[in-house]
Amino acid sequence: MESLDQIFVSGKQWLVAFLPETFQPIASILLVITAILGIFATLFAVTTILERKILGRIQNRFGPNRVGPFGFLQPAADGIKMLTKEDIVPRDADKIVHFLAPLALMIPVALALAVLPYGRNMVPVEFDAGLLFFFAVGASTELSVFMAGWSSRNKYSLVGAMRGIAQMISYEVPLVLSTISVIMIVGSLSLVKIVEAQSGFVFGWFPGWHVFTPWGLAGFVLFMIAATAESNRAPFDLPEAESEIIAGYLTEYSGFKYALFFMGEYWGMFAISGLAVTLFLGGWNAPFPFLQFIPSYILFFAKLIALILTFIWMRGTLPRLRLDQLMSFAWKFLLPLALTNIVVAAIWHFSKDLQLPGAPGLRWIFCALVLAIPYVWLGRGIAQAQRTKRIYKFAEN
Amino acid sequence: MEIAFVIIAGLTLGSAIAAMSLRNLVHCALCTVLTFAGLAAMYLQLNAQFVGFAQILVYVGAVAILILFAVLLTRNSETQPNTRIASPSWIVGIFVAISVSGTMIYAVIKSTKLAQALPPVPDATVKKIGEQLMTNYVLPLEIVALLLTAAMIGAVIIAMRDKESQIETNVKPPRRGDAEKEKILRASAPPRRRQI
Numbered sequence: 001m002e003s004l005d006q007i008f009v010s011g012k013q014w015l016v017a018f019l020p021e022t023f024q025p026i027a028s029i030l031l032v033i034t035a036i037l038g039i040f041a042t043l044f045a046v047t048t049i050l051e052r053k054i055l056g057r058i059q060n061r062f063g064p065n066r067v068g069p070f071g072f073l074q075p076a077a078d079g080i081k082m083l084t085k086e087d088i089v090p091r092d093a094d095k096i097v098h099f100l101a102p103l104a105l106m107i108p109v110a111l112a113l114a115v116l117p118y119g120r121n122m123v124p125v126e127f128d129a130g131l132l133f134f135f136a137v138g139a140s141t142e143l144s145v146f147m148a149g150w151s152s153r154n155k156y157s158l159v160g161a162m163r164g165i166a167q168m169i170s171y172e173v174p175l176v177l178s179t180i181s182v183i184m185i186v187g188s189l190s191l192v193k194i195v196e197a198q199s200g201f202v203f204g205w206f207p208g209w210h211v212f213t214p215w216g217l218a219g220f221v222l223f224m225i226a227a228t229a230e231s232n233r234a235p236f237d238l239p240e241a242e243s244e245i246i247a248g249y250l251t252e253y254s255g256f257k258y259a260l261f262f263m264g265e266y267w268g269m270f271a272i273s274g275l276a277v278t279l280f281l282g283g284w285n286a287p288f289p290f291l292q293f294i295p296s297y298i299l300f301f302a303k304l305i306a307l308i309l310t311f312i313w314m315r316g317t318l319p320r321l322r323l324d325q326l327m328s329f330a331w332k333f334l335l336p337l338a339l340t341n342i343v344v345a346a347i348w349h350f351s352k353d354l355q356l357p358g359a360p361g362l363r364w365i366f367c368a369l370v371l372a373i374p375y376v377w378l379g380r381g382i383a384q385a386q387r388t389k390r391i392y393k394f395a396e397n
Numbered sequence: 398m399e400i401a402f403v404i405i406a407g408l409t410l411g412s413a414i415a416a417m418s419l420r421n422l423v424h425c426a427l428c429t430v431l432t433f434a435g436l437a438a439m440y441l442q443l444n445a446q447f448v449g450f451a452q453i454l455v456y457v458g459a460v461a462i463l464i465l466f467a468v469l470l471t472r473n474s475e476t477q478p479n480t481r482i483a484s485p486s487w488i489v490g491i492f493v494a495i496s497v498s499g500t501m502i503y504a505v506i507k508s509t510k511l512a513q514a515l516p517p518v519p520d521a522t523v524k525k526i527g528e529q530l531m532t533n534y535v536l537p538l539e540i541v542a543l544l545l546t547a548a549m550i551g552a553v554i555i556a557m558r559d560k561e562s563q564i565e566t567n568v569k570p571p572r573r574g575d576a577e578k579e580k581i582l583r584a585s586a587p588p589r590r591r592q593i
Binding site: 133169 | 421423427447454457459523
């Protein structure tokens, strides 16, 4: 079992050992980069066809079913189509910035994928502050959205870019705040240490993942909502709202540049799902002791795919938010809850050694209550605000 | 190590020069972002992980967007001025620049600190910085936090006041004299720009 779990690590060492001493570090890095690019490009292809199939099922239609068995070769056909399509750049567009925008998205997203622990001893770049690195490079994707929207010289593009930037900046706050509780409990910014902190079992069989604590559950839900907004997916797909602004900042993109943008967004979704798995769902740890024989990387990718399926499910179920709903949801609901969650994490940490009869259960219930009361209260406030008449600042009169 | 430094330094300097000399303001802003990223790479190369990440997070992620928004919201940001970037007073400018940098270089070379042996590399991990911030420097940290909170509340209050006055004008029934007011408002509004 141990050998199967470490097969990729030992395989890499075996391959690298063939080379002379001086080239070994570079060869090792190149192998890891190739593996990441290959795996996530494949996962991207699989996700597109899965998404179209599942959305078809949700909307009571077939989805793609012409290419290959059940249409499962559709991604290959799409790839060939994208590669051979004419690359149209508007006459007035800023050609250099227009060309650089997809690259400015791909580079940070690929960097973010490099710090996730994919399995036991399988982390491409081990940073002492991996989480900080993830958020640092994640924040720079906003720039590519701006570059794409501005350089296209198209009103819809610019509106889409402005919406995208406003949304990404707003939702970055709850995204980062929801992870602070994890940092507080684990006491480290290293993603590897965060995974190791979740490796134990409560009562000997129940997984010790963070999602099974009150602050972890709240943090996970907050994180997933903010992550959906960060990756511009429905119901937060305002920057690309097809029914309002054509395709937002992607309006003037075609051919392979469009494909790159598309892939960059999916990779961003994979990266942030991977982070959610790492922070809250135990990373590569097995859910139950009797499942520990499964190799760690398979467990990680199984959890990752489960989260991706949740994203697809949400996209097929929920209608798009309005811009004012989007903003009030982030600032009036998610942000106060995330702040409350930090306090709850502190309570959880300091009540660890409490000597009372039934202390573990009491602690759980108390922390859950501290979270549930603001949840209900804030939720009612938001619902109340939605019922009052909207005031259009620039459209009325 | 040396090659990496040369590449990063060249990128940083080149983008900084481009940020000063390009015509289009948005291009300048984007080049500034490249400069910030180059500085972050420099910090990372010097093994200062925390400063490097903070540089990317704050400058590339937030300040860059702020600059771009400010440029876009400024009038005539799209038009490209016909005036030459280098003004007639460039001789004076070059003289000042040379004298200042000459003084700096002279001071650095003559400094006695250079002659001493290099101090041992401090082990400034993110964890240590965090511990220092939470123990020795907790008061400055709290003061900065208070300042930022005050700034944020101030921003919210400014935004709220704007909304209230807007409601008032919307609810008020049109009176005589409003037409004139509107005319004045229209006249004082910026002229419509050519398409973006």
